[in-house]
Amino acid sequence: MNEQQKKSLFRKLLLVFAISFLMSNGPGVLLVNRATLVAGIPLLYLWAFAWGVVQIGLVLYAYFKLWRHEVEEEIQGMEDNAAGEGS
Amino acid sequence: MTPLIVIVLYLAVTFGIGTAAWWRGRVTADDYYISARSQGYVVTALAIMATFFSAFAMLGAPGMLYKGGIGFVFFMLNVPICGALIWIIGRPIWRLGKRHGYITPSDMIADYFTSDTLRVLIALLGIVYIIPYAVLQFKGGGYLFEVITRSSDVHAGFFTLSGGRISFGSVSLSTHLFGALLLASITMIYTIMGGMRAVCWTDVFQGGLLVIGMLVGGLITIWKLGGVTGLFEQVAAVSDAAHPAGEFITLPGPAKMFPVSMIFTFVLVASFGTMASPGQWMRYYSAKNPDALRKSMIIFAVVLTACYFFGTAFIGLGGKVLFPGLAEPDKVYLRIIESYLPLVLASFFVTTIMAAAMSTANGNLHAMSALVTKDIYARFFNKKAGQKELVWVGRTVIAAASAVSLWIALQPDIGMIVQIGLLSMAVSMQMFPSLIGPLYWKRATRAGTVWGILLGMAALLVTFQPAWFGVTAFGRSPLGIHYGFWGFMFNVAALYVVSLFTAPPNEEVQRRFHKG
Numbered sequence: 001m002n003e004q005q006k007k008s009l010f011r012k013l014l015l016v017f018a019i020s021f022l023m024s025n026g027p028g029v030l031l032v033n034r035a036t037l038v039a040g041i042p043l044l045y046l047w048a049f050a051w052g053v054v055q056i057g058l059v060l061y062a063y064f065k066l067w068r069h070e071v072e073e074e075i076q077g078m079e080d081n082a083a084g085e086g087s
Numbered sequence: 088m089t090p091l092i093v094i095v096l097y098l099a100v101t102f103g104i105g106t107a108a109w110w111r112g113r114v115t116a117d118d119y120y121i122s123a124r125s126q127g128y129v130v131t132a133l134a135i136m137a138t139f140f141s142a143f144a145m146l147g148a149p150g151m152l153y154k155g156g157i158g159f160v161f162f163m164l165n166v167p168i169c170g171a172l173i174w175i176i177g178r179p180i181w182r183l184g185k186r187h188g189y190i191t192p193s194d195m196i197a198d199y200f201t202s203d204t205l206r207v208l209i210a211l212l213g214i215v216y217i218i219p220y221a222v223l224q225f226k227g228g229g230y231l232f233e234v235i236t237r238s239s240d241v242h243a244g245f246f247t248l249s250g251g252r253i254s255f256g257s258v259s260l261s262t263h264l265f266g267a268l269l270l271a272s273i274t275m276i277y278t279i280m281g282g283m284r285a286v287c288w289t290d291v292f293q294g295g296l297l298v299i300g301m302l303v304g305g306l307i308t309i310w311k312l313g314g315v316t317g318l319f320e321q322v323a324a325v326s327d328a329a330h331p332a333g334e335f336i337t338l339p340g341p342a343k344m345f346p347v348s349m350i351f352t353f354v355l356v357a358s359f360g361t362m363a364s365p366g367q368w369m370r371y372y373s374a375k376n377p378d379a380l381r382k383s384m385i386i387f388a389v390v391l392t393a394c395y396f397f398g399t400a401f402i403g404l405g406g407k408v409l410f411p412g413l414a415e416p417d418k419v420y421l422r423i424i425e426s427y428l429p430l431v432l433a434s435f436f437v438t439t440i441m442a443a444a445m446s447t448a449n450g451n452l453h454a455m456s457a458l459v460t461k462d463i464y465a466r467f468f469n470k471k472a473g474q475k476e477l478v479w480v481g482r483t484v485i486a487a488a489s490a491v492s493l494w495i496a497l498q499p500d501i502g503m504i505v506q507i508g509l510l511s512m513a514v515s516m517q518m519f520p521s522l523i524g525p526l527y528w529k530r531a532t533r534a535g536t537v538w539g540i541l542l543g544m545a546a547l548l549v550t551f552q553p554a555w556f557g558v559t560a561f562g563r564s565p566l567g568i569h570y571g572f573w574g575f576m577f578n579v580a581a582l583y584v585v586s587l588f589t590a591p592p593n594e595e596v597q598r599r600f601h602k603g
Contacts, residue, residue: 017171021164021168024161024164025161025164025347025350025351025354026347026351027347029161029338029347029350030338030347033337033338034337035323035332035333035334035336035337037319037320037323037336039316040315040316040317040319040320041315041316041319042157042319042322042323042336043336044157044160044336044337044338045157045160045319045336045400048160048161048163048164048396049396051164052163052164052166052167052392052396055164055167055168056167056170056388056389056392058171059167059170059171059384059385059388060385062171062174063381063384063385067174067381068381070377071376071377071378071381074182074376074377075376075377075378
């Protein structure tokens with residue numbers, strides 16, 4: 001993945017995260033603001049939990065798809081620098 | 088006697104870990120303040136978690152659920168944001184710190200903007216954040232010791248523990264005072280000795296304890312209420328003359344505590360404010376490499392979200408069913424463990440709350456010593472101070488800050504400090520826009536950042552306590568927007584506008600900080 005693709009993916013993930021936050025903690029929560037139990041669990045609790053899972057899922061996706069390569073490149077760069085200083 | 092033995096064991100293990108860290112360390116400022124940038128991902132993750140979880144998470148948060156119902160669950164969604172921030176801001180902070188040898192937050196901001204004014208402003212914001220936090224943790228420690236030993240009746244030689252007093256011969260103290268003194272002393276001594284390494288190593292132990300404490304507290308609650316559905320069905324049915332059934336599982340909840348505007352803005356204040364606080368900032372510097380931060384992000388986001396949803400939420404909401412008439416909702420977790428566990432286990436779980444208090448206090452006191460030593464002493468009083476001198480000045484600052492915090496915590500009326508404590512996160516959030524220049528926007532200027540902080544703080548104080556300024560047109564958090572977020576909006580607006588009319592840092596500085 002080149003720099004441009006990484007930036008584009010990061011922006012998309014950020015946008016989805018922002019939308020999920022608007023749904024969980026913003027006006028979206030009013031869609032389900034009812035004293036209803038679904039399978040014995042309050043709708044609002046399930047709503048918050050589900051969006052929490054989406055947000056953690058986005059972080060995990062970025063972890064594997066985006067940031068792992070950056071870390072590998074950065075650690076490689078650090079090792080190269082250290083080797084250069086040592087020689 | 089049992090509670091005393093359990094508490095002494097917990098404190099002894101914590102102190103032992105702190106001492107081991109001191110043994111391993113070196114007397115250099117780099118090692119003392121940021122562990123020579125050597126912490127791996129387990130230590131980094133648990134240290135960030137333990138600093139994040141204060142006594143509030145174990146006492147105050149369940150209390151908020153008890154009082155205000157399910158709305159507080161939405162505040163828990165600050166955790167995934169905090170997790171992402173560990174990487175999004177933590178990684179560039181780590182990289183710049185390693186490249187330029189930074190130790191404190193002010194080092195980075197002052198270097199980018201070439202400004203001692205900003206160095207002092209950032210250090211002051213950090214100090215205003217830290218002291219009330221430490222006071223509240225010590226106060227919590229005293230309170231816990233008092234609660235757990237109130238039924239003790241021990242007489243052994245010259246030692247007596249009975250009736251809320253602890254005596255050594257003719258010296259007699261209240262258990263509250265003794266508990267606060269004990270917790271503060273142990274925290275202070277190992278932090279002074281081992282610096283960041285001691286803080287992080289003890290945080291690993293304490294972080295593990297508080298995760299166990301929260302999850303087991305949740306399990307006990309659902310066990311007593313017939314499972315998860317049993318718990319929620321009974322919470323949905325909670326009602327009295329003032330509160331109809333179902334109010335506890337809808338927004339804004341009883342007493343209209345959680346309007347949507349508040350859950351939206353407070354979560355942003357809590358996440359950005361906490362993750363930009365000096366203690367967390369220095370944990371980013373102390374990571375061994377970016378991989379430690381990347382893995383910490385995942386551990387933090389997954390483990391803490393689970394703790395909140397399956398621990399805190401169950402304790403607070405279930406507590407409302409189990410103990411409906413509590414005069415002090417903050418005690419709900421203590422009531423649950425006292426009522427349903429044998430004394431030895433209940434004592435153990437009290438130590439998990441102590442762990443939350445100590446792990447927050449130690450990190451913040453340590454960060455404060457760095458701020459005062461590096462940003463004030465070494466900059467304005469002795470520019471030629473050597474490594475050993477910087478470490479010893481830092482140790483003196485920790486001792487002084489601990490003593491002052493303890494003294495404040497022991498005052499009979501700390502209403503004002505509680506008010507300031509409420510401000511802590513909001514104050515810390517005003518540090519966040521100062522990162523915009525060094526990390527993201529080349530056009531940000533020194534004047535813009537200074538004016539942003541000053542106007543942000545002014546807006547924050549006015550919307551926090553309008554009466555202090557003779558304002559009667561609105562109350563705290565106008566329009567249901569958290570006062571910290573008002574400050575943040577003014578801060579960013581001022582930074583943007585003033586930056587457009589003033590000169591940014593020169594190209595050489597920008598090249599050192601920005602890629603491309």
